[in-house]
Amino acid sequence: MTVFNSALTIQKSEKVLSIACTVAAIYLTLGCVEKLFEGNTKLSDEFELIPSPPGAHRSSGHAHQLGRNHAHTITNWQQEFGSIIRLKLNSKDYIFLSDTAAVKDLFEQQKFSQTKERDTVVSASDDKWEKIRKLYNADPLFGIDDILKNEADQCINKLIEGTERMKNVVPLCFTRLYAINVILTSKLGIPGVTTIKDPLYKEIVKTVVTNLQPFWETQKTHSDSHTFCSFLKTAFEKKQDSKQLYESNATTLSGRLISAARRSQQDNFIRRLDTYKLKVSIAESDIQMFLNRIMTHGVENIAVAISWTYAILCCHPEVQTRVALEIDCFCIKHNRLPNFEDQRELPYYVAFQKECMRFRPPEYFTEPRQASTNFIYKNYIISKGTTIVVNIHAMHNNERIFPEPERFMPERFFSNRNKKAAVDQHVFGWGRLKCPSIEMAEKMVFYAVTRLIAKCIIEPQGLKGTTEYPSLEVNQRGSSAAPAAFQIRIVNRESVLDC
Template identity: 35%
Template structure:
């Protein structure tokens, strides 16, 4: 028998308090009855598969009617999912409300599902920022949906963010990276140490605004646009993903309360960004989307959703990957020394600073970045996908309509693919000279931080280039050293403290010292 007071108490922790709560018990009772009827009907009329011949996908205990396992996931669901994987194996079925979510933590299975079976597992869910701006159950995510309209929009993004396209922005990328490194050194001198994450995020927003949206970007950390994005980005991504399995409750809650959707607060500044992009003298994403408006009936909410997703997803992923890289390097002065030596050799040979096109001449950096992204990937999970048809993988039946999620952290630490996965060893990638973009598109079984093959993140090349610029400029001038605590002890970043920010994971609060090298080649 369901314990409704307990469920209500749990629900209060998820939904903000308001006049809606007193009616929730009655609504829950009605919903439970409806859910029971739906389950019976669905089980009675399910497909023609003989399920007895398939292996059973294990399900964790503790699922309750209507809510499923949602109440057990806590503030960071990835931690609970990881526990269940350890107990039950590499594939799990988790009940998210009345939906089945299949979590995969095996690199081989993920490769089969998202690469070999990508035509059956490529439908994306509608819970990213497009859903929150657009409103309603059928709000579209900007990237990845499988109909013609969204394929063409994705093509615009892929074309605009491709390696050949963003080469025109190399000077801008270098300039923004230089500003960021100068600030990190300056703040270290002024305060003894610096939290690099804010400056990395600022850098990320500016390169997206300048390279993709045709405008100058934010002027400082106090710029209204930057502050708005920082106050809203993690909120609205979590807002939509948490509420989706019981979206009808959220609609009732908003009806009976005065709560304002975080995305409503972001819509106005996004409109200002869009209008500036239209007035810009340079080609940009908004202008490209405007060309598709009549053919695909794209409205301003769609364009705001795509712009918001580009800004926020880009900022989160890029800043997370860069922050983890700097935090990891702080723990490995020997790796810093090897990397600095490689960069210095290039500068002495060519009388200039390296650009991303020079990556083949910096093989140690290439292996280092891949190992950083494997060791601490910027996301816990890949973008959830829906199975468009029944899928059989290693004799597990994944029914049509199931949501499939790759557990990126678990896959990156799969003992069957990576030897000693808990050790940081850049040399493990020494024979892989590909860029991240090439490796992801070719379906590397050891590297999923930016997605799978045809479903890779559209901004992967831009992210790879800007991480390159920041890390190489830092290492050509500085050593990255731990902050010094009040007791005089070195205070290293805690690499086991990951914090969820929207769809990404960043290191817990940490500070570093960027100390200029006395033997630097560039003064």
């Protein structure tokens, strides 16, 4: 008995010992990873800490240091501490990247899932999301040029009328109208709105702008009842079943837009998704989420990109003259306005537009991704749950690639003018969440700019005999980098065509 008992005791104590060893090992490993993100010392010769600026608070981390234009602050830090830095923002760890090679390595791997706190109810990185994206990418762009030309002309007419009536106009209001109408017509098959006073216009703008808080504050936005997806929160909190979820959908903006698209006589993306839904299970919430993304990225990025282009043309009259001359030459040669496919014959415009996107990109950051596991990149350890963001602003202001980055110089893009914009700049993101509408986006900007320059002059605002140029200052809201409110004058000029 004694022998048996002592054997048992030994067995037990071995077991306890081995459990204790395992726990200690796990504790040590986790401790090491944690330590890497907490301390500022080198852990070993093999691994290094990702550099982090000093001065982080215990609770808010670096958030209190960001200032009004947080992208500029983060870029300054990246210039000082390197192309990979880590920040603590309101208790969460973030890594900011501005090195193209690192972004490609990391974002094209499968280690990341999408993370936006408000969106976690939908596993956006899963198969279903990929399928929706695939279907969206395959969505035909047939006839899109005609829609864009028509909507661009209407927007330009409104800018001219507005200038005649009020002396000056705020272009962002009308470029938003253009973007909203293109998306409603081409993606949802429903008629656009006619004025910026239309309640639907106001509701969409309000919703899009509400969706643009900095991503480190998005946890706070759960209670926001105006976001496209707010119904999801209520739905999941109350644990509604999918039927109820579908019904609650009808009261939200995205739900109403989706219902209108389903009722539309015209073929559209939502109806094609519905057909596809029969074969692959796609939840109603996934459709809502995708529409949310189309509206937020599509409306605001386009509206902001075109507004910046108009502001830059106004501030650089010599550039405006050169763009106009090139378009006029094209019109005289072909007796028509240029189409998107004619860009080879507009080399100055192409270089100019690329420089606009570099100089004032509509978004400063990509969508945040989250490390789904602990892993090693180069000699850095990146721990599970860390959010990773690409800093587009820092990339576009990299002096090695763009000398004198604060100067507006279309000439810097002359050498590679036939390449697509996406190759030269980083405005459309990377990997699995890269913007799926690059061609459409480039076309939207092209028609709104070339058609305006073919018949108008953009002049600085002039009140009571003064001349006031747009400031080109950025009004940053979350990842969006819109211009600070400015007014210009859009005036008819003598056109070389009767158009």
